[in-house]
Amino acid sequence: MTTRFFVVDDDRHYARLLSYRIDKAKDHEVHVFHSGEDALDALDRVRPDLVLLDIMMPGLGGMETLRRLQLFEPDLPVVMISAQGTADVAVEAMKGGATDYITKGQDDLVKLDTVVKRLKDRVRLAREVEQLRAEVAKKYGMEEIVGDSPAMERVYQLVQKTLRGNLTVAVQGESGTGKELVARAIHFNADPLPGKPERGPFVVVNSAAIPAELMESEFFGHEKGSFTGAHARHIGKFEQADGGTLFLDEVGELDLGLQAKLLRALQNREITRVGGAGTITFECRVISATNKDVLEMVRKGTFREDLYYRLFQFPIALPPLRARGNDVLLLAQGFLEDYVEAYPRFKGKRLSGAAVRAILDYGWPGNVRELKSTVERAVLIADGDEIEEEDLLINGPNAIRPWAERAGAAPVAAPPAPAAPPAVPSPAPAPAEPAAPPAPSGDGQGGPGDFPPLAGFATPPPAEVYGRGGAEQGVPQAHSSATPQDAPQAQPGGGVDGIAALAPDDLIVPLDDLKRQAVERAFAICEGNVERAAGELGIGRATLYRLLKKYDISTE
Ligand SMILES: Nc1ncnc2c1ncn2[C@@H]1O[C@H](COP(=O)(O)OP(=O)(O)OP(=O)(O)O)[C@@H](O)[C@H]1O
Known part of the structure; x- marks a missing residue:
């Protein structure tokens, strides 16, 4: 040098x-x-x-x-x-x-x-x-976002336009669609804020992962001794993000009290540490992300309207993977190449024609995150250089499906034709959700199935949710190949599959019970590893944190 x-x-x-x-x-x-x-x-x-x-x-x-x-x-x-x-x-x-x-x-x-x-x-x-x-x-620049479908082109255009100024950006999309990736791309492509010599850090605050009582201190910091346990001064995320970007993940999870404080901070561009007397000014970009229908929350009174308008100054809707056409292949190929580059012993592995078709036909309820795990797993599973359809584990009896689907949560697992009875005894969609959109994992928690139609992206018709092939024939497809043999088997210890399978034929198991047990079990099996448990459950980490909080499951 x-x-x-x-x-x-x-x-x-x-x-x-x-x-x-x-x-x-x-x-x-x-x-x-x-x-x-x-x-x-x-x-x-x-x-x-x-x-x-x-x-x-x-x-x-x-x-x-x-x-x-x-x-x-x-x-x-x-x-x-x-x-x-x-x-x-x-x-x-x-x-x-x-x-x-x-x-x-x-x-x-x-x-x-x-x-x-x-x-x-x-x-x-x-x-x-x-x-x-x-x-x-470079890693988080635009080039890291793979996809050239018209739906993604529109996203890139919007991202470029956000860079012209410093409006508060809200990225909406199902879990695993790449919201954080887009937020990072905005951050790393933006010029330093006026008056700042260089770009500050990208700071993430996940509203679902932090207990409500600690949230205020997490956002705004606290002074030493301001509450029991405040042994030292703590600098909050707003201050940490000065000159950079504050990424508010899962913003739909904020409780109303904190929403008011967040609004005040955003409006005045100043905060007060918990237990502190003076105000501290900050200057940073603010990008929020959510997979919830925040407007609906506004209607229900669970989200402040004024905060909604403050956060959604510049909304960007990320399309689900199933609406991105052949991007799914570009992504799959990209993940395969990345994995082989990281683990050269897999050099030579490639997708077979049948695997490519299966990837194109599948509905990807877990979006890009699910696709990435699927490809990486298939690299390990495939014995030869060709990755076969079976190695993907997305169709057939060995398919790894989101837990809600395996447990028979409607409408995911229930095949429509009478000749192919539902994989589990739960006979029909839960009555409370008769009009629920036929999305892949409607868990009521903002997972893929709960996502509202986004501006510019029409909700796909029911059949399209699970497979494009099905869309053409007018029946749900990708999992409609389920046969009675596909039905989850009761496990000795009672597992995710076991929960549903052990229930008597005439007993409707409340969806919430199933969810709680599934989360508890995954968390225990994965020995508290949130990343792994979320992957196994087919949900995002943030969603898992939210469920752990909701069901009061100890993470100790
Ligand atoms: N278009 C894309 N190109 C390349 N990788 C992508 C793309 N979209 C998502 N990914 C990858 O998929 C995974 C999930 O993305 P990310 O965490 O940004 O999603 P998210 O929408 O924020 O999820 P959640 O709502 O669950 O927090 C990451 O590994 C990310 O790098």
């Missing part, structure tokens, strides 16, 4: 002395200037990593040159060089932002070596951080 030095001193003899000393190291490149003006002019052509700057120079002088260098690059290390007797000025310069100083004649070259060594480490670290930042930005 080459370190580039600027030596700026009108004393040509001393400038040469310094440059010889520095130039001894092979990885150093030295540029010598005899005035501040010349050094500043050179910034257009070459960018220094470290500057040695004489204080007493005719013309601009060292102090003014320092000030202008800092305007150019605030973190640029600048070491001031002072003549004997001007050490006080050097100390002043340090107060003005210089990194260190060397006094001419007093073991100056020895000190120079020490300072250079230390600052080189700092430069190396700064470069590494910059490189990492660039990698992260």
Whole structure:
């Protein structure tokens, strides 16, 4: 790694002395200037990593040159060089932002070596951080969002338009459609906010994952001793996100009290820490995400209308995967390639023609998240280089389906034709939900089945929900191949499948009981690993957190 030095001193003899000393190291490149003006002019052509700057120079002088260098690059290390007797000025310069100083004649070259060594480490670290930042930005840039269907093109256009200003963006879409990915893309593509030299961090706050009583402190922070357990000052997410983006995930989960406080914060662009007296201003982008019909919540009085308008200044509706046409294949291929790149021992694995057809025909109730898990799992399952349809585990008796579906929650598992009786004894959709949209996992918790029609994306007809093939024939398809053999088998310990299968024929098991047990069981089997349990249940992590909270299941 080459370190580039600027030596700026009108004393040509001393400038040469310094440059010889520095130039001894092979990885150093030295540029010598005899005035501040010349050094500043050179910034257009070459960018220094470290500057040695004489204080007493005719013309601009060292102090003014320092000030202008800092305007150019605030973190640029600048070491001031002072003549004997001007050490006080050097100390002043340090107060003005210089990194260190060397006094001419007093073991100056020895000190120079020490300072250079230390600052080189700092430069190396700064470069590494910059490189990492660039990698992260690339990872979450637009190019990470796969898909060129018309539905996604519309999303990209909207995302680009959000970048023109700083309105509050609300990303709506079913679980696993990529809402967080879109939020990150907005963040990493946006320019720094006015008045901020660079982009601040992307800070996530998940309203479903944090207990209501801790939520206020999570948002706004708290002062030490403000409540039992507040042992130290805590900086809230709003403050953490200063200059960057605050991503409010699952915003439909906020309780009404907090909604009022959030509204106030967003309106006034200031917050007060819990237990704090003064207000603190913040400046950040705010992006929220939800898979709930927030407008319906407004109608029911569970979501404040004024907050709705504040958050939904710029809504972006993410289409479900089943509405993205051939994107599903692009994504599947992309996930396969990523996985093989990460685990080269799987080099050569490819999707068979039948697997491709199955991927196209399936309804993907868990959206992109489900597709990703399916492809990665299939890579492991496939014995040969060809990944076969059976390896996907999306159709047939071994299909891994969302728990609600396996447990027979209507309308997912129930095949329509009388010849193929429902996989579980539950005879019909629960009466309380007769008009529920025929979505894949209508759990009443904002999962895929609960998502309302989004502007620009018509709710697909019932058959389309589970399989495009079915849509053509007018019957639900992808799982309608279920036969009695497909019915979940009772498990000795009573499992997700067992819950439904053990119920007597004439007993309707309340959906909520099934859900509670399914969540408890998945959580226990996965030994508290939320990511894994959510994956197994076919729901998002946030949804699982919400269910754990709802059913009061201990996560200890
Ligand atoms: N268009 C896409 N291209 C590539 N990967 C995607 C795309 N959409 C989603 N993903 C991937 O799918 C997974 C789920 O995405 P993400 O977490 O953004 O969804 P979400 O809608 O925020 O889910 P939830 O509502 O459950 O929080 C992630 O691994 C993400 O990288």
